[in-house]
Amino acid sequence: MIVEILVVSFIGGLLSLDVSAWGQIMVCRPIVCGPLIGLLLGDLKTGLIIGVLLELIWINVISMGAAIPPDATIVAVTCTTLIMLTERMLPLGNNFQGSYRIIVLALTMPLGEIFTRIDIKQRKLNAHFVHYLDREIPKGNLKALGKVNYFSLFLFFLKGFLFSLIAISAGVYFLPKLFSCLPYGILTGLNFAYRLLPALGLAIAFNTFRDL
Amino acid sequence: MQAVWNFERMQNLGFLYMLAPVLNKLYPEKEKRIQSYKRHLEFFNTHPYFANVLVGIVARLEEEMAKGGEVKPEEISAVKMSMGGAFGGIGDSLFWGAWRPFTALVACVLVIIYLKKWEGAWLAPLIFLFLYNFLHFHTRIKGVLEGYEKKTKVVRLLEKMHYLRTIWSSHLIGLALVLLTIVVLLFRDWRAIERLYFLAFFLSVVLLNRWRISSAKLLYLLIGISCVGAYIF
Incomplete structure (x- = not known):
């Protein structure tokens, strides 16, 4: 379990680089990183389902110019991992699998907002690097440019890695306990909500494409 | 490119980092090289994929200036500002606003419709990556080459990409796909x-x-x- 959490967090850190810092070949989208995590943890199909649900919900989230939207990647990574790691521990059965998944989804959604706050802090911090170079380059220290770029890239990775590590560890600890406290009536309702999730996603996709 | 993205001058360091090999080659003397680095510490922001176009243009202009042409540093700055802004807007609406949602939707619809019957549903993410990055890498590679070759006339590249038609048609096909999926799901x-x-x-x-x-x-x-x-x- 611990090895799995560490590996997934490491991958999560790498994937979060793809959001803006490096590459942007869109392996960071839930539709790709869901199944990727699924593959790692040995259940591709579950990963694919979670990936598609999250992708549809966040299909309209775009970073226009300087605006930074909630981070879909970190949610997809933590949500998929938590669902796969904790479902093994719970006697869910077919009736309550959906109810459990939607709880995890609802609890991991706010992580995107929190991660974005941290991201904004880091981008403010990056201004210090600019000032550092403002001083170093006139002195002739041109190598500092490359160093600053790679150091900042490393910080981006570290942020994604530590954040997913903490979020996943906390989730693995608390989620099973929380689930066993829930009353039976709510579980039936949640299962119903889970089956309607594709409609939510498709409706959001519909609106995205209607805005011409 | 965007590793040191900051709220003060946005992509300035990423841009300078991409341009640095050109500057190193053009200005072998340390003093001039430092001057050229200093000029490019200024504010810069555009769409990350179209930054390559600007790198191409600026590399060409720097080259002409280093060889004693009539280009002035202020002109390079002006080109960076104006074209960076324009490409930024176009890139946002083309890639973030149309192409990525569209290709992602194609993959999602494939998964939703075929997950139960078809074993190959796992191909959908790969199809997404392939479709999306086809246009992405095309833009990057074409961008830096055409930018270097044609300088500011590179705007014609956009005409060739038919970007308005791409945006418009991916929105339309996207809408149709959503409705199709709804119909397919309802007939289950x-x-x-x-x-x-x-x-x-x-x-x-x-x-x-x-x-x-x-x-x-x-x-x-x-x-x-x-x-x-x-x-x-």
Whole structure:
């Protein structure tokens, strides 16, 4: 379990680089990183389902110019991992699998907002690097440019890695306990909500494409 | 490119980092090289994929200036500002606003429709990556080459990309795909009441989302309603 959490967090850190810092070949989208995590943890199909649900919900989230939207990647990574790691521990059965998944989804959604706050802090911090170079380059220290770029890239990775590590560890600890406290009536309702999730996603996709 | 993205001068360091090999080659003397680095510490922002076009143009202009042409440093700055802004707007609406949602939707629809019958549903993410990055790498590679070759006349590249038509048609096909998926899902072996719930919920989210209610809030709303509903019925 611990090895799995560490590996997934490491991958999560790498994937979060793809959001803006490096590459942007869109392996960071839930539709790709869901199944990727699924593959790692040995259940591709579950990963694919979670990936598609999250992708549809966040299909309209775009970073226009300087605006930074909630981070879909970190949610997809933590949500998929938590669902796969904790479902093994719970006697869910077919009736309550959906109810459990939607709880995890609802609890991991706010992580995107929190991660974005941290991201904004880091981008403010990056201004210090600019000032550092403002001083170093006139002195002739041109190598500092490359160093600053790679150091900042490393910080981006570290942020994604530590954040997913903490979020996943906390989730693995608390989620099973929380689930066993829930009353039976709510579980039936949640299962119903889970089956309607594709409609939510498709409706959001519909609106995205209607805005011409 | 965007590793040191900051709120003060945005992509300036990423841009300088990409341009640095050119500057090192053009200005072998240390003093001139330092001057050229200093000039490019200024504010810069554009769409990350189109930054390559600007790198191409600026590399060419720097080269002409180093060889004693009539280009002035202020002109290079002006080109960076104006074209960076223009390409930024176009890139946002082309890639973030149309192409990525469209290719992602294609993959999602494939998964939703084929997950039960078709073993190859795992191909969908790869199809997404391939479709998306086809245009992405095309833009990057073409951008830096054409930018270097044609300087500011590179705007013609956009005409060749038919970017307005791409945006427009991916929106249209996207809408059609969503409706198609809804129809396919409704014809599955569900009970009549389930079909009704599905359609009603789809339509209400379409309406609510129009009023700027975010998808996260809608998710919580769905959970709340179904929990309450479970107790009533």
